[in-house]
Amino acid sequence: MSPVSPSGARVRARGARGSLLVASATLFSLAVTAPAALAAPSPTTSPTVTPPAQMSTLGGARLGMPGTQVNLAPGVPVLPKGLTARSWIVADAESGQVLAAHNAHWRLPPASTLKMLFADTVLPRFPKDTRYKVAPADLEGVGDGSSVVGVKEGATYSVRDLWLGVFLKSGNDAVHVLSAMNGGVRRTVEDMQKHAEELQALDTQVVSPDGYDAPEQVSSAYDLTLIARSGLQKKDFRDYCSTVSAKFGATEIRNTNRLLSGDSDVPVYQGIAGVKNGNTTHAGATFTGVAERGGKVLLVTVMNPEKHDHNEVYKETAKLFDWGFQADGKVNPVGELVPPRSAVPAGSTSSASPRQTPGTGGGAGAKAAASAPAASGSSGVGTALAIAGGLLVLLGGGAYLVNRRWPLPDLMRRRSRP
Secondary structure: OOOOOOOOOOOOOOOOOOOOOOOOOEEEEOOEOOOHHHOOOOOOOOOOOOOOOOOOOOOOHHHHOOOEEOOOOOOOOOOOOOOOEEEEEEEEOOOOEEEEEEOOOOOEOOHHHHHHHHHHHHHHHOOOOOEEEOOHHHHOOOOOOOOOOOOOOOOEEEHHHHHHHHHHHOOHHHHHHHHHHOOOHHHHHHHHHHHHHHOOOOOOEOOOOOOOOOOOOEEOHHHHHHHHHHHOOOHHHHHHHOOOEEEEOOEEEEOOOHHHHOEOOEOOOOOEEEEEEEEEOOOEEEEEEEEEEOOEEEEEEEEEEOOOOOOHHHHHHHHHHHHHHHHOOOOOOOEEOOOOHHHOOOOOOOOOEEOOOOOOOOOOOOOOOEEOOOOOOOEOOOEEEEOHHHOOOEOOOOOEOOOOOOOOOHHHHOOOOO
16 A cells, blocks of 8 residues: 655655455444553643633543543653643544544634535535636625635636635635535535534534634533544545645645645644645634554644744644554553444444533533443443444444445545645
8 A cells, every 4th residue: 555645745654554444344342441640741720711611522531531641651651741732632544433532522613624624514415516606795794804715706626726716725705606506605615514423523612614713612632533534434524634735726825734744843744634624713723634654644733832933733733643653552542532423232332322511611502512431440341343444334134234445545646745
């Protein structure tokens, strides 16, 4: 299997051996217990950075606890220094195990990482070669100061071009045009909310499909990781989010994901294959990434670093990827990424019902978080599914089909050289 580093990247992947994906979906239970002494220190208690005392426990009891959750033991590398994000998560994409997390269910403004949910919801509905002429009303409601790709009224675009605008330039104008094709912004928001609930992304409340700052619009590092995992199961989603540069009309556009395209202070990350970045005044910088190295596929989400250095969200993500690749297979997980509701057999503990959770910190009226039952003394006891690249394929019978070719070799053929 070819590595998933961008062609021409400054650092090349090494040592990928064997298949990236398991041969079949396998049920297993996680019983993760760890003394509090093994957990990294809790975050600072400044009022601006204090997580709520009670958060969802979906995926494991440890994931609902404030502060850093990790099971340190002999042979497990220590977490990197200098992490300042309000929330982050490191997960093994194949097994769904959460290797470490920090305020995983803290409901925060997501910025344009919410476009992953928009894409996972809407992308399958329109063939990529469909062409659409933009009406003036299609661009109404694009927020002031929004990131745009340059969609013009009266111009005709292919669906493929619009999606490249969404993924590479985080174009809110392209999101609004695709929403118009989908029946309008209101219907698209409703569709996204229903899809989030199906994925058990229950920390998420959608107000605007583009992630633009809006009262009560929230998600979490846990939810964004679930959403990315679902989206990456779709070939077009993988292709778009891994594209470094492309033509949009007469203009060359370049992916603003700096781990994919590089920058003066951030090299292309070894093995990076997407996914989506975001940045707004309210949300700060947010990012969810997927990378493969040595036959392992990891997902990392980082939300709102307190340190505001240039490209800080990518620097902290790279540190967590490095730690995850060193720790995967050595560290006992602190929880799991749950499957979609309709993929869970009746009575399974992987499915959770929402409950009211006070103090979520995501704005008044934010949607209720979720709570999953857990046995006494365990962290996230439940059913996890070891699945293809950890990416969810929901095809009836309450089971996953294994997508044994993810990440596909043609992931690279869609990329332009940096």
